[in-house]
Amino acid sequence: MIHTIQWSDAGVVLIDQTKLPTEETYLTCADYIQVRDGIRDMIVRGAPAIGVTAAMGVALGARDAAASNVAELRAAWNHICEVMAGARPTAVNLFWAIDRMRVKFDALAAAGNDVAAIRAGLIEESKRMHADDIAACEAMGRHGATLMPERGGVLTHCNAGALATAGYGTALGVIRGAVEAGKQIHVYADETRPFLQGSRLTAWELMKDGIATTVIADNMAGVMMRQGKVQAIVVGSDRIAANGDVANKIGTYTVAVLAKEHGIPFYVAAPTSTVDLATPTGEGIPIEQRDRREVTHIAGRQMTPDGVGIENPAFDVTPHQYVAAIVTERGIARAPYKESLKKMVDEANVEAGTNHR
Numbered sequence: 001m002i003h004t005i006q007w008s009d010a011g012v013v014l015i016d017q018t019k020l021p022t023e024e025t026y027l028t029c030a031d032y033i034q035v036r037d038g039i040r041d042m043i044v045r046g047a048p049a050i051g052v053t054a055a056m057g058v059a060l061g062a063r064d065a066a067a068s069n070v071a072e073l074r075a076a077w078n079h080i081c082e083v084m085a086g087a088r089p090t091a092v093n094l095f096w097a098i099d100r101m102r103v104k105f106d107a108l109a110a111a112g113n114d115v116a117a118i119r120a121g122l123i124e125e126s127k128r129m130h131a132d133d134i135a136a137c138e139a140m141g142r143h144g145a146t147l148m149p150e151r152g153g154v155l156t157h158c159n160a161g162a163l164a165t166a167g168y169g170t171a172l173g174v175i176r177g178a179v180e181a182g183k184q185i186h187v188y189a190d191e192t193r194p195f196l197q198g199s200r201l202t203a204w205e206l207m208k209d210g211i212a213t214t215v216i217a218d219n220m221a222g223v224m225m226r227q228g229k230v231q232a233i234v235v236g237s238d239r240i241a242a243n244g245d246v247a248n249k250i251g252t253y254t255v256a257v258l259a260k261e262h263g264i265p266f267y268v269a270a271p272t273s274t275v276d277l278a279t280p281t282g283e284g285i286p287i288e289q290r291d292r293r294e295v296t297h298i299a300g301r302q303m304t305p306d307g308v309g310i311e312n313p314a315f316d317v318t319p320h321q322y323v324a325a326i327v328t329e330r331g332i333a334r335a336p337y338k339e340s341l342k343k344m345v346d347e348a349n350v351e352a353g354t355n356h357r
Contacts, residue, residue, distance in 0.1 A: 004049050005044065035054070036083055040087045046164020048133050051093030054097045061080035092238070133166035137166075137167065144174030150183055154232050160172055189202040218251050233256075234267045235248050246317065247318075266318075331344065
């Protein structure tokens with residue numbers, strides 16, 4: 001198991017994904033501001049991982065806040081949550097995690113707990129969310145494995161593996177689940193420009209697991225499909241609208257269109273916490289614009305002329321009609337997604353209310 005995120009007395013420990021694959025190092029975020037910066041600067045990335053990291057970050061902030069009573073702690077807490085919410089705009093898990101932690105704070109305060117007990121309760125809730133995420137990914141792996149071919153090529157875009165979660169992964173969890181079930185899968189990993197999450201992170205993860213992997217340039221995907229080398233596609237998501245429109249790493253939409261043209265099933269794997277029922281369609285999903293330097297430079301070397309215009313959206317939106325199925329921890333959702341996704345999210349919310357709130 002790759003330890004993407006860990007709680008420690010010294011702070012929140014993150015594997016530094018900007019250094020992979022050549023250097024495996026861990027960064028200890030000693031306060032909630034450092035946690036926020038770790039999310040913003042992509043030390044940690046991937047919607048589920050961002051959510052768990054944010055939960056631990058706000059718990060760390062509450063633990064260390066100067067407060068002698070609950071009212072003072074609440075004032076500090078509200079500020080901590082607002083700061084953390086500003087880390088990245090697209091990954092809905094960030095806001096879901098902060099909301100869940102807010103609910104926990106309110107429940108602990110309403111029960112008459114003192115400052116020390118509230119702090120301890122928030123830390124335990126963030127650890128529970130870490131464990132829940134791993135369990136959800138493993139469940140996704142079992143469900144999604146049934147969709148994978150018995151043998152053949154599976155293409156994935158970006159990194160939706162253990163590094164994008166608390167462990168095991170969403171899209172890569174499906175691939176891991178298929179391999180564990182005895183299926184003979186060969187993974188084609190799009191390099192995923194401009195940040196190269198596929199070539200740097202997905203390939204690194206899968207090679208650690210001994211899963212056959214070939215990295216391809218993003219513009220090779222279509223011809224690989226035409227040559228019959230790809231039998232299925234599975235990706236993750238940072239936000240899924242109520243109608244099943246999917247926001248994922250830039251380039252995903254292109255892969256989905258190509259898959260449709262070649263008759264190849266395009267699957268999405270994500271926990272129910274990534275489904276945003278409050279956003280009716282993908283048109284309402286905010287798309288993060290990132291630093292132009294991610295495009296102009298590779299490994300610190302400038303690759304474009306000075307002054308040229310640069311577009312660097314971090315995500316695109318794939319319309320639901322291109323999505324064959326959405327794999328969640330609660331099973332496989334199919335069209336009409338407005339109905340199937342809502343049912344799964346409602347069930348998850350009821351369970352969370354019973355178990356956690």
